[in-house]
Amino acid sequence: MNDTTVPLLSLKGVALGYGSQRVLEGLDVEIARAAYVGIVGPNGSGKTTLLKAILGIHPPLAGEVRWGGAAGLRPHIGYVPQRDAIDPLFPFTAIDVVLLPLTALRSVWSARDRRERAAAIDRAHVALERVGLMSVARQRYSSLSGGQRQRILMARALVTEPELLVLDEPTSGMDLGSTSRILDLVGALRSERHLTVLLVSHDLTLVAQRAESVLLLHEKGYLYGSTNDVVSPKALTALYGDGVSVVDVGARRIVIPSSSTVTSPAT
Amino acid sequence: MQSLLNDLALFQNALFGGLIVAMVLGLLGVHVLLRRIVFVGIALSQWAAVGIALSFLAEGVALFDKSGFFGLCRNHWIMAVAAEMLGLALLLRGDERHLSRETRIGIGWAVAGSAAVLCVTHTALGMEELKNLLTGEVLFLSREDLVLLAVTAAPVIAMSIALQGRFFLIAFDRDLALSLGVHVRLWDGVFYLLLGIILAISIHMVGVLFAVGFLILPAAAALSLARHRGSLPMWSVGIAGISYLVGFVVSHPLDLPTGPSAVAVAGIIFIVAASVHRFRA
Numbered sequence: 231m232n233d234t235t236v237p238l239l240s241l242k243g244v245a246l247g248y249g250s251q252r253v254l255e256g257l258d259v260e261i262a263r264a265a266y267v268g269i270v271g272p273n274g275s276g277k278t279t280l281l282k283a284i285l286g287i288h289p290p291l292a293g294e295v296r297w298g299g300a301a302g303l304r305p306h307i308g309y310v311p312q313r314d315a316i317d318p319l320f321p322f323t324a325i326d327v328v329l330l331p332l333t334a335l336r337s338v339w340s341a342r343d344r345r346e347r348a349a350a351i352d353r354a355h356v357a358l359e360r361v362g363l364m365s366v367a368r369q370r371y372s373s374l375s376g377g378q379r380q381r382i383l384m385a386r387a388l389v390t391e392p393e394l395l396v397l398d399e400p401t402s403g404m405d406l407g408s409t410s411r412i413l414d415l416v417g418a419l420r421s422e423r424h425l426t427v428l429l430v431s432h433d434l435t436l437v438a439q440r441a442e443s444v445l446l447l448h449e450k451g452y453l454y455g456s457t458n459d460v461v462s463p464k465a466l467t468a469l470y471g472d473g474v475s476v477v478d479v480g481a482r483r484i485v486i487p488s489s490s491t492v493t494s495p496a497t
Numbered sequence: 498m499q500s501l502l503n504d505l506a507l508f509q510n511a512l513f514g515g516l517i518v519a520m521v522l523g524l525l526g527v528h529v530l531l532r533r534i535v536f537v538g539i540a541l542s543q544w545a546a547v548g549i550a551l552s553f554l555a556e557g558v559a560l561f562d563k564s565g566f567f568g569l570c571r572n573h574w575i576m577a578v579a580a581e582m583l584g585l586a587l588l589l590r591g592d593e594r595h596l597s598r599e600t601r602i603g604i605g606w607a608v609a610g611s612a613a614v615l616c617v618t619h620t621a622l623g624m625e626e627l628k629n630l631l632t633g634e635v636l637f638l639s640r641e642d643l644v645l646l647a648v649t650a651a652p653v654i655a656m657s658i659a660l661q662g663r664f665f666l667i668a669f670d671r672d673l674a675l676s677l678g679v680h681v682r683l684w685d686g687v688f689y690l691l692l693g694i695i696l697a698i699s700i701h702m703v704g705v706l707f708a709v710g711f712l713i714l715p716a717a718a719a720l721s722l723a724r725h726r727g728s729l730p731m732w733s734v735g736i737a738g739i740s741y742l743v744g745f746v747v748s749h750p751l752d753l754p755t756g757p758s759a760v761a762v763a764g765i766i767f768i769v770a771a772s773v774h775r776f777r778a
Contacts, residue, residue: 285676309676319720320531320669326726330669333662334677370724390677 236298238263238305238394238426239284244293246279252291253279259445259454263298263393266420266427268437268457271447277430280447281398284428285309308387308425310397316379318372325367328354328386357385361415377408384415394426395419401436413440434461434485461485511755514638514646515741518699519711519759521650523737524657525692526716527730531668536602538712540588541581541693543609545700545708548580549573550616557620574645577697584609585689633704633756642702649698653691664688665726703756710760711737718767721774736766 237260244257253276261267271277282288283295285307297304316327332350358364361381366374371382380400387395397416401409417440420427431437437444437457444460446453448469453460461483463476477484505512529538552573588598588605596604618624638646657664663684667674674681699708719732744759751758 282672285672286678287672287675304678307676309673311670311672316670317531317533319533321720321723321725321729322669323725327669330662330666331673331677333666334674334679368725386673396676 236263237261238265238298240294240296240298241283242294242296244283244295245291246276246283246288247291248279254447254452255292257293257452259452261426261428261443264420264424264426266417266440266442267429268441268444269428269430269447270432270434270437270444272432272449275447275449277432277447278398281396281428281430285396305393306390308384308390308392308395310380310383310387310395310400312399312402316371316383320371322371323368324363324371324374324378324382324385325351325354325358327371327382328357328389331386331390353389354385357388358382360388360419361385375408376404377411380404380408380412381415384412384419388419392425394428396428396430398430399432400429401431401433409436416440435483437461438483438485457483508636510638510640510643511636512745514643514702515635515707515745515755515759516738517646517650518695518703518707519715519737519741520734521654521657521695522699522708522711523715523719523733523735524654524730525695526712526737527719527733528664528668528688529692529712530716530720531665535713536599536606537585537588538692538696539709540602540606540609541584542696542700542705542708542712543606543613544580544584545577545693545697546613546705547584547609547616548576548578548697549701550613551580552576553620554616573701574697577701578693580609581693581697585693589689629704633700633702633707635703635707635755638702646698646702649694653695656687656691660684660687661730707756707760710763711740714760714763714767715740718763718770721767721770736763736770740766 239259239261241257241259244254245252246254246257253274257280269277269280279288283290286295286304296302329350332353355364355367358367361384363378363381363385366378366382371379374382384397384400395416400416401412404412413436416427416429419425427441429437429441434446438461441457443455444453444457446460446465446469450469453465453469459465461476466474466476466485473487475486477486526538529535552571552575555571555576584605588601663674663679666677666679667681667684671681696708696712699711715737716733718736719729723729723732740763741759744762745755747753747762748755748758
């Protein structure tokens, strides 16, 4: 049993970058279990580099990424990349894509075991049903709509029964309806499975409406805290000067560039 | 017909040897295309040709060598694999910001091609050996060649099938594989080693043209026809086998070289498959 008081993930004095070029330095962040954290920042602020450090793809230049799982082991991570990162050359069906991670979790020599294969297909079916796409299981992945492909990638993440769900710009380039459906699904999965969610985005408004905490990366460093504290007029003015305004609409917080003017349609 | 059957009995080594080479290349070719490393495959085959050319050269030197070193270097297959691994190390290492991988592959291909020509120019059979390196002579496969091929191909086939899931995962989403704790570098190394071994033996036995043709064409046709992951290798291996058999049979009455005939058949199948794909879309 995991100790729920221990953070799932701790970054201690982490420096990230490539070669001698450092993108982020002195990052001290703790992420609690079942937290919903938004990671935001402009292009080049280090969002993707941080994500890769958390996923174990790109080790930090300094500092430590510490996991609070049993015996300090890294928990299963469900990684949902940007859907456009997937090569359309592959003639894979939706269920082929969902099954892929399971090949990594089985031993090499059990790959042809029929019972294991049947169990894997069952798990893939459960994941596809959960994202509401069982009907397209045998369709070619590249022929699906953007929203469907993103949900297939979420099913692929769920099939490993992760404790942490990492989503990289899951709604970029999507229309409003698809964006809302994807983020509703993330919220529902988090509640059902007590998942910890890391949502990477460049959209402060979107993150402010969904995440409980925000890690805001910027050229001077970073800001980490509750969404209300980070996405606040005071904090954002300190960062961007008068460049942005924060407006509360009902229970929702919206960040808009100050230069935006609302114009009435010509009469 | 009787004449064809007689020839089949006479050239059964060529029939089975060529078939095995074609089908194994078809199996690995799928991963070469999906990883988008076709030019690495072509460059590797050129390096294997350099190794074989060096072994021809070593044959001459071995006559005057008392240490026995050049005797070892006469082994075509060992030299081909050694040259491939050297070429691969040069291709995959280096600073991307200085020279792109494509540039290094191009340099490697050109240098290896020239080196192969220069190595065999002054050997006993000279340009005849060069022609064999290029087009191969599958009809002259010996019983020993067939045994060597079977012993080499069996573990390559077994490992390719066992590791297929991992190879697909790494090619499809490298970051996902890394995030799942898959040792991507290790499996990449295993893949290149399997590819290197089978290319070395293919070029030694059937020539560069056949090896490159069967590495690319059946897999390209399979990509056009397969509807799901599981059927992709089956289509590729099947098309490779059929192409070789048809090429073998057709080349006989027309008095054409077997290797290029089989590659031409694979090319025709690819055109048909691409048309089917376009029609379906």
